Every structure is written in structure tokens, then in C-alpha cells.
Amino acid sequence: MELPNQENEMSKMLNGQVHILNQSLKFINSMSLKCALHLNIPEIIKNHCAPMTLTELITALGINKSKANCLFRLMRILINSGYFISQKISENEQGYVVAPSASFHSTKDASLIRIDVSLVAPVLQPAFVKPWDYLTKWFLNEEFCDMTPFEMAFQMSYWEYLRKEENAGRHFNESVAIDARLIGGVMIKECREIFEEIESVVDVGGGTGTASMIIANAFPNLRCINFDLEHVVDGLTSSENLVHVAGDMFQAVPPANVALLKWILHDWNDEECVKILKRCKEAVESSKEKGGRVMIIETVVNPDEKQKQVDEETRETQLLLDMLMMVLVGGKERDEKEWGQLFADAGFTRYKITPIFGFRSLIQLYP
Incomplete structure (x- = not known):
């Protein structure tokens, strides 16, 4: 018979094994979701x-019936992950529906979007996974201090990789x-009063201008500038109140x-962020009396002692993104103290944080 303390130690070891296996195998959730999206399962079930x-799902997918049990197991893990729900149809039959928490898969609001392959695919590319094999070497070797694990893996920056690899660049865009x-x-919806009170807005690093177009269409009297590198904005079509301008935000x-x-x-x-913020401050400085400000949409990570202020999934998402930024580009997700230091270094006098974008917040900076 095991002594009580021995039973307790064994229980801890077994629980530890479960925890480690669970964390190690979580990539399967991501890859299962990727498979479901490629198979168009959410849309098939919704329709x-x-x-x-x-x-019915096997028939709609055109899958060989010999794989029925495999599809059942795929759907089981997706149900466990909260993407689908199994509902009882009859005494011996269950049916699948898309879970309310995964309702992004379809929406009538055109300003919102579906979670589809375009959103999931970039973070599940080999280019996102390979750099993690270099993380240990990166930590232990001083010669790699000026490189990211991504640069170690591919001998080029992440941005260079996106320009070189057409498919990766397309997924990113x-x-x-x-x-x-x-x-x-x-x-x-949330910033309507701000946009109605100003005359112009510049979307710095605005990419192909998707957000600028939404803002321009919603506020026809607002002059919108989509600002990004030349190869990004080249060939984009302007409109009556939207122009695409090429340039370097560091300059x-x-x-x-x-x-x-x-x-x-x-x-x-941090040093690069201060440069960008200083250029933005210069851009809005003359508009102080007209509501001039810098609007930032970014993650504000809660310090450990305040982590209960956000739900567990939101905080984990913030921390996972922080590690991703570290490995890919040498960036980071910041807490309020870190943001405040950047703003002060860039010469701003005050700021306001409003958490209205899920795991991200609106930060308003005033020159």
C-alpha cells in the first residue's frame, strides 16, 4: 500500500505529464482548424x-466513406476546441453546427470578416514554424545578438522573405x-465622434488601404491618406477623398x-518605435487645435499582478503574439509602463488607453 505522501507525489507526476503533453500537442488544434478551413467545413455546415x-458532411465533402471515422475524430477535436457544437437529432444521431463563439465564420456585416484560410494560413506556414528550431541556439550564442531566429533560419529578414516569396507575401497581405x-x-462605430470632428487622417503603414477605404467611405468629408512603401501602394486606385502616398515612416x-x-x-x-512616433508627432503637431493626435491600435499587456483583469484566452493570445514578434521580427507586445516610456521618449505629453478591439486597445497620443 502506498503512503499518502507517495500517492500525492505520484498524482503530481501524472498531472505534470498531462500538462506537458497538452501544451506540446496544442499545435494539433491549429492544424486541425487549418484542415477544416481548407475543406470549407464551416461554410458547408452553415449553408x-x-x-x-x-x-451528410461526408457526402458534401466528397470524402471516401472509409475515412468516416477519421472525419468524426477531426470534428471531435474541433468541437473540443470550441469551433463546432454537436447537437442531438435523434436517439442515435448527432448533427454539427458552427459554435456561436466561432460565428466570425459568417457575418452579414460587410465591415466585419470571416475567419478563413487567409487569416489562419500565414501563421501556419513553414516559415513561421522553422525559426523556433533556432530559438535555443539564438539564446546561447552571442554572435546572433543582432539577428532574429527568423533571420538565422532564412538568412534574410521577415520583410525581405515576404517580398521574395510571392505566396507568403500574398498570404500576409x-x-x-x-x-x-x-x-x-x-x-x-467606436471612433465616429473623432472622425466627424477632424478634416484629415493618415494611415501610417496602411498596406493596400483596406482600412483607409472603409473610413473614407464612412466619412466622405474626411480626407484620407493611405501611407506605405512604394512597392505596397504602387498601382492602388485613389478615390475622391482617398489618396495612396508612398514613403518611409522612419523619414x-x-x-x-x-x-x-x-x-x-x-x-x-523600442528605438525604432520612438523614431516612428516622432515622425507621427511631427505630422499632427500643427493640428493641436483641431483635435490633432496619434491613434494607435496595439496590444496592452497587463502586468502579472493585474492579469485577472482580462480573460485567460485574451492574455494567452497577447503573450503568444509577443513571442511571435520576438522570433520573427525582433518586436514585442508591451504593457502600459513600456508604452508610457516610449511615448515620453517621443515627446508626447499625455495618452489615453481604451480597450475596444478585443485583445488590442485604442491608444490616443496628444502632442
Whole structure:
């Protein structure tokens, strides 16, 4: 018979084994979701307009019936991850529906978006996974202090890789556009008063102009400038109140009442962020009396002692993104203290944080 303390130690060891295995195998959730999206399972089930049986799903997918049990197991892990729900149809039959928590898969609001392959694919590419094999070597070797694990793996920066690898660049641009549609939709609702009071806004690092177009369409009297590198904006079509301008945000930013930075600063180290913020400050400085400000949409990570202020999934998402930025580009997700130091170093006098973008917040900076 085991003594009580021995039983307790054994229980701890077994629980520890479960925890380590669970964490080690979590990539399977991501890869299973990727498979479901490639198979178009969410749309197939939604369009069925009723709980869909496994047999009906197999028929709709055109999958060999010998793989029925495998599809059942795929759906089981996706149900466990919260993407689908199994509903009882009859005494011996269950049907699948898309879970309310995964309702992003379809929406009638055109300013919002679906979570689809374009959003998931970039973070599941080999280019995102390979650098993690270099993380240990990166930590232990001083010669790699000026490189990221990504640069160690591919001998080029992440940005150079996106320009060189057409498919990766396309996935990246699609995912940025998807996020911009979501953020743009929230902004025109939550920031309406700001946009109605100003005359111009410049979207710094605005990519192909998705968010700028949403803002321009919602506020026809607002002059919108989509500002990014030449190869990004080249060939984009302007409209009556939207222009695309090429340039380098480290050198100068077009003047406007508001400079908008959507998920840009987490890509850069502190010194680079201060440079960008100074250029944005110069762009809005002359508009102090007209509501001039810099609007930043970024993660604000809660310190450990305040982590209970956000739900567990939100905080974990913030911390996972922080590690991703470290490995890919040498950037980071910041807490309020770190943000405050950057703002002070860039010469701003005050700021306001409003958590209205899920795991991200709106930060308003005043020159």
C-alpha cells in the first residue's frame, strides 16, 4: 500500500505529464482548424441550415466513406476546441453546427470578416514554424545578438522573405486586409465622434488601404491618406477623398489631423518605435487645435499582478503574439509602463488607453 505522501507525489507526476503533453500537442488544434478551413467545413455546415450529420458532411465533402471515422475524430477535436457544437437529432444521431463563439465564420456585416484560410494560413506556414528550431541556439550564442531566429533560419529578414516569396507575401497581405476590415468596422462605430470632428487622417503603414477605404467611405468629408512603401501602394486606385502616398515612416509622415498606426509598432524595437512616433508627432503637431493626435491600435499587456483583469484566452493570445514578434521580427507586445516610456521618449505629453478591439486597445497620443 502506498503512503499518502507517495500517492500525492505520484498524482503530481501524472498531472505534470498531462500538462506537458497538452501544451506540446496544442499545435494539433491549429492544424486541425487549418484542415477544416481548407475543406470549407464551416461554410458547408452553415449553408446546410440545420444540424448536419456526419454522413451528410461526408457526402458534401466528397470524402471516401472509409475515412468516416477519421472525419468524426477531426470534428471531435474541433468541437473540443470550441469551433463546432454537436447537437442531438435523434436517439442515435448527432448533427454539427458552427459554435456561436466561432460565428466570425459568417457575418452579414460587410465591415466585419470571416475567419478563413487567409487569416489562419500565414501563421501556419513553414516559415513561421522553422525559426523556433533556432530559438535555443539564438539564446546561447552571442554572435546572433543582432539577428532574429527568423533571420538565422532564412538568412534574410521577415520583410525581405515576404517580398521574395510571392505566396507568403500574398498570404500576409490577405491576412492584413482581413484584420483591417475588422478594425475598420469597429473604428467607424467606436471612433465616429473623432472622425466627424477632424478634416484629415493618415494611415501610417496602411498596406493596400483596406482600412483607409472603409473610413473614407464612412466619412466622405474626411480626407484620407493611405501611407506605405512604394512597392505596397504602387498601382492602388485613389478615390475622391482617398489618396495612396508612398514613403518611409522612419523619414517623414504626410501631415494630417490624425496619424493612425494599426498594429505597426509591435513589429519594431523600442528605438525604432520612438523614431516612428516622432515622425507621427511631427505630422499632427500643427493640428493641436483641431483635435490633432496619434491613434494607435496595439496590444496592452497587463502586468502579472493585474492579469485577472482580462480573460485567460485574451492574455494567452497577447503573450503568444509577443513571442511571435520576438522570433520573427525582433518586436514585442508591451504593457502600459513600456508604452508610457516610449511615448515620453517621443515627446508626447499625455495618452489615453481604451480597450475596444478585443485583445488590442485604442491608444490616443496628444502632442
